[in-house]
Every structure is written in C-alpha cells, then in structure tokens.
Amino acid sequence: MKKIINDPKTVVAESLRGLAAAHADVLRVEDDPAIVVRVDAPLDGKVAVISGGGSGHEPLHGGFVGQGMLAAAVPGAVFTSPTPDAVEAAVKATTGDAGALLIVKNYTGDVLNFETAGELAAAEGLDVRSVVIDDDVAVKDSTYTAGRRGVGGTVLLEKITGAAAERGDTLDAVEALARKVIGQVRSIGVALTAPTVPHAGEPSFDLADDEIEFGIGIHGEPGIERTAVVTADELVARMVEAVVTDLPFAEGDKVLLFTNSMGGTPLVELYLAHGIAERLLAERGIVVERRLVGPYITSLEMQGMSLTLLKLDDELTELWDAPVNTPALRWGV
C-alpha cells in the first residue's frame, strides 16, 4: 500500500484540517466530534440539509457544504458511518426553527446511526426528518436484503434539496421534494480495481487484470457480478440498459446524466464513457438536459465509474441550476 498519509488512525482528521484550510470562506470544521458546517451556520429561517457517512468518498459529503447545498456534513471513519452524537452535533450547529432534513444513504450502519441521532435531536425539541436514498439498480430491493444502496443519486439529491432550502422552502416541502427525487433517480457502478482502506493495508477485493466488477457500491465491497473486461462501448451500453430499464426511463423523458469517477478513473476515460452514454440515450429518445461529469462520489482510489440518471421536470431543473457555492460544486455565484 502506497498512500500519502502519516498514520491510518489520523487520516480523516488530517484531511479535514486541509479541507478547512482550503475552503475557509465557505465552511469550518469543528472537532470532537468532527463535523463540517457552513461558515454562516446556524441558519436563520432556513431548513438545514445535513448529510454524512463514511469518509473516503470525497468530495462527498464535506465538499458539498456551503451556500445552496449542505448546511453540514458528518464524516465517519473511512467507509464507516458516523456516530449518533456526531450527527446530533451537526444538527445542533446548524438547525434553527425551520428544522433539518437528514439525507441518509441506505447502508445498515448509516441508517442505524442517523435513526438514533434523529431520536436524540427530537428529544431536544428540534424538528428533524430524514430520508433514505436507495438509487442503486444493482441490488434487488427485497425484504430479504438490506435493500438498494444509496450511491450517485445522493449528490443530485443534496444539490436539489439544498437549493430548495436556500430559497426558503418549509421542512415539509423540502422533505416532499427529497422523496420525489429519490423516486426518480437511478444509478449503476462498475469497478476495474479495488480500493485499499488505509487501516486494512491491502485491496478490498482481489480482481484479476482481465476482470471487472459490475454493480458495485461505494465501499470497496465486491459487485453483484464479476465479468471479463469489455470495450467501453459494451460496458456503457450494459450500464445504460441497467439504469434505463429499471425506472423505467422512456422516450421523451428529460434527464440529468451524471457520469462519475470512483476516484481512480481519469477524465479522459470518463469523458469517453460519458460521450457513449449521451449517444445511447439519444438513440432511445431520452433527452439529456443537464450533465455532471467528474469525481463527486468516490471510493478512495478505486478505478471505475458510475452512471446516474435523474428524471427532470421544470422545478428540478430550476433547483439544479440555482446558485451553489461549495468546494466541489460552484456555479451562479
């Protein structure tokens, strides 16, 4: 394992120190428990949109803290959900009378810890709601599994609900909007290599040079299927097929297409894949109206990518276009 670190135990804390130094105009980092909050928090009269989860997915979530997006982010240890007291600290640091919406990705640990945090905050009289995002089409949603994972759609959900909160929507409205976005966003991911968690010191799964994992999550867990390396055309076609047929997306639908690097795939390959996805969607009569391309929800240094489609309407498009000023997303300001 080669990494630019001092000690696996201090990776997250040292990284947060750098984040704070690099973006002191938009956010600040508080210690013990570690949370990332908007520089102008607590928010007066606006809903605080808060998210969090294991570290190692940067820029998710700390990179999305700022005007027009998250009020606070709660980073856990690498690939480990944060503890309830850390989530509660983020709620207290940002939430006023308008209340807070917690965005939770569907992983057992995240759900358990955020659930407990919500109960703690409610016991203190704060109006806190939570939504669970589960956009990964690779996982069968069944009562016999933990259900679909929350993956790329999380970034779009955080942007859109953050914009609604910024314009002054009520907690009821922001929560309803979040449920709408969750209902119409779908994702799929692939891995070409496994990531190495600093404290584990070796790759999270073994993958031969001529193999890929199809249907991965964001935690270095193996995918649902291991297949041979194929061309980009074949790979992206399979990914588009998996996403489009799930909702399903239909001819004439307007969508946002999000092509995401899992951390180790360079932009030259990512744009290549994005171009293929645009062409395949056009062939199906699906209209790509907005795009996001880059590493936004990653899995350490894992090579791989994910595709996310969000069905748009006028309201969602307007909220996507609304000004945002965070370390990782910035426009209109």
Add this chain to the structure above:
Amino acid sequence: MACTAETLAAALRAAAAVIAEHRAELVDLDRAIGDADHGENMDRGFTAIVSALDSATPETPAAVAKLAATTLISKVGGAAGPLYGTAFLRASVKLGDAAEVDGALLVEALRAALEGVQARGKAVGGDATMVDALIPAVSAAEEAAGSGVAEILTAAADAADKGAESTVDLVPRKGRASYLGERAKGHMDPGARSTALLLRAFAEAAK
C-alpha cells in the same frame, strides 16, 4: 462465583485485549464480504472502553455495562456501534441496581441483549449476522442457568463458536454482505465471529 462491577470491568479489559489480538482477522473476514472495517471499528471501541474504565469507577455491574454501551455507540459508528451498544445498554437495564450478578440474572441480561440487537438490526437467525452467534449462545446460557457465572458463559461461548461457524454456509440477508447474495457464501460473518470472541473472553475472565 457472582459477578461484581469490578469483575465485569476486568472482563471488558480482557475482551479489549482479545479484540486487539484478533483485529486483523476481523478485518480480513470483513474484507471478504464487506468493507474491511469491522476489526478496526471494534478495536477502536474497546480501546475507548478501557480508557473510560481508567478514568471512571462505575459502582454497579449495570453502570459498567452502561459505560461500555455509551462508549461503543459514540466511538464505533458503522452497524457494529449501535448493535453492540444496544446489546450492552439492554443488558445494563436488566441488571438494575444489583451489586452482584448471579447466574440467573446473567442469563436474563444475555436474553435482553439479544432482544435489543434483534430489535435494532431486525435480523433473525439464518441471516448470517451476529445474531447467529447470539441466539445459540443465549439458548445455551438458559440451559445452564442453574450453574455459576463462569459455566454459563463457557456454555454460551461454545455455542457462539458453533453459531459463528454456521454462518459460513449461509447467504447473508442483512448488512453490506447481503448485496453479494450467493457470492458471500463460504465466508464467516465478521459480526458473528466478534460476538463469539467477546463471549469467550468473558468466559475466560469469569473463571
């Protein structure tokens, strides 16, 4: 022999040493089917329990268990933090204000811990989780209820070992391993393994 606050604290310190010793093994088990953090998280939690015990002297077994519960919930994260935290919290409530825990009360506390884990994690036997070690452990403890603390814990640890072994052949239905479906077969559940390790450490400490 009955268990006092002092002996429970000593058992937790022994458990912390066992977890530290098996940290890499738990990471490897988790690496196979999950995200390779279970050993690290458990080690972080139990190291924090030892620090907490160094700076506080809880006076009843229930207070020791509660200290362990709050430490695990606030230091571990993931699924293990809330699940093990709930187990110790429910056991603590059952122990009440007793100064000493005898075999009968211990069995009740173990039963309460199991019920707490199941309520929080919504797992049943056969899902390939820590519950597959805990259910047989509690049943074995109940069968041994007439004997002493050390005998009950040894019976529970023996059953937990077998329960953990049984997860190797199961298809996981909870937690991150469930995403793998059939591909996760052939691997022991890391949570079941850590449960078995903890019960063994308690049993050894009680001797």
